[in-house]
Amino acid sequence: MDLIAALRAFSRVAESGSFSAVAREMGTTQPAVSRQIAALEDYLGVRLLHRTTRSLALTEDGRDLLAHATRVLEAVEETEAAVGRGRASPGGLVRIGASVSFGRLYIAPRIGTLLDRYPDLRVELSLNDGVVDLVHDGLDMAVRVGEVPDSALVARRIGVVRRICVASREYLDRRGRPTRPADLAEHNCIVMVRRGGADWAFDGPEGPEHVHVTGRFQTDSAEAVRQVVLAGLGIALTPAWLLRDALVAGTVEELLPDWRAPLSPIHAVYPTRRYLAPRTRAVIDFLVEEFRLDPVISAYGQA
Structure with a gap:
């Protein structure tokens, strides 16, 4: 045996x-x-x-x-x-958990570079918008947005999320463009039920502002938010990275640039252990390095 x-x-x-x-x-x-x-x-x-x-x-x-x-x-x-x-390149399987959108847009495109750097490494990427139990699901690590209240996890900050108000140009041409947060109350807003719900907070020229928004669609999926914004359904408060391509293309516009929503940290988390496997440490270090170079999620230079 x-x-x-x-x-x-x-x-x-x-x-x-x-x-x-x-x-x-x-x-x-x-x-x-x-x-x-x-x-x-x-x-x-x-x-x-x-x-x-x-x-x-x-x-x-x-x-x-x-x-x-x-x-x-x-x-x-x-x-x-x-x-x-162990003195050679880290090897073996690393199981990574992430939300669907973030994993698709920010982790999956970098896997090729990671595997090129570590030829003996294998990666399994599990995408789930719910909060998973790393131990129960056999994950070595996960990437999570927001604070990590679970004391059984070690959290290393690897980036930040800046949320912005966005809507499609077609919706704004039809319904008009808000000029301050209070104007959002007159619009159809897309509510992310697990991210503050219908109460949106901003820090603007005159200090903090809060607005209660309403709309005909709410969801717990960032992917669904992305699709309905592109379809012209309404205004959303989303991570800046979620609609990055559409913002660059001009089909979606950022609104209220003088009002900023609170930043949220991005953490790499792993179960509390006396020892972290070299392969898992290599993946976390790689993500730190990659995210530092991305101005949209880099923790460096963000207020």
């Missing part, structure tokens, strides 16, 4: 609560993972998991082993990084 491989399989099953999810992560089958756990139980002479058709739970021995296994696996990765193949 490969003890290290068995400990890895056990650790991920314990964290995710799913044999099938771990099998997908490891590119194998559910019975193969089950056999690894069974072999580990036989080797140690204890039962590690209570299994039913619908759920599984750690036994007391399983909880004890998980704590030891975590330390062992971290030590193995640390040793590999310090000796032998």
Whole structure:
């Protein structure tokens, strides 16, 4: 039995609560993972998991082993990084989570450069507009916009989001252009329900201003906001990067340039651990470097 491989399989099953999810992560089958756990139980002479058709739970021995296994696996990765193949280019699989729009526009286009730099690296990009559980979903890291209240995560700031008011030229020609935030109350506004909802905040020439907006469409998807703005449905308060191409082309206009919405940080987050795998650190360092050069999301020079 490969003890290290068995400990890895056990650790991920314990964290995710799913044999099938771990099998997908490891590119194998559910019975193969089950056999690894069974072999580990036989080797140690204890039962590690209570299994039913619908759920599984750690036994007391399983909880004890998980704590030891975590330390062992971290030590193995640390040793590999310090000796032998760890001195070469970082390698292995890094699973990255991000929102759909940000992942599509800002991470996916950079993957080729990342893989060229690290030939032994493999990347799996998981796009989801919900807040995912990194441990349960087997993610090594995620890119998140906004503050990170979860104390179980380490957060490294890698950029900022500046939100702007935008609308299509066709909508503005039809409905007129607002000249101050209060004018938004007379417009059809597109509400992002998870980003402050219908209360939009600005900092303008005369100080902070708040306006309650209304509209006939609301969503929790930035991709949907992008599409309805392009379709001329109304005004949205969106990240500056979301409609960057349409702003450059002139089909969409930025409104109220003298009023700025609060900045939001962009973080690379990963589970709290004593040791961060070199491959994951390499990806985070790469994103820091790339985002620093992009004026739309760079944290440098932003007030």
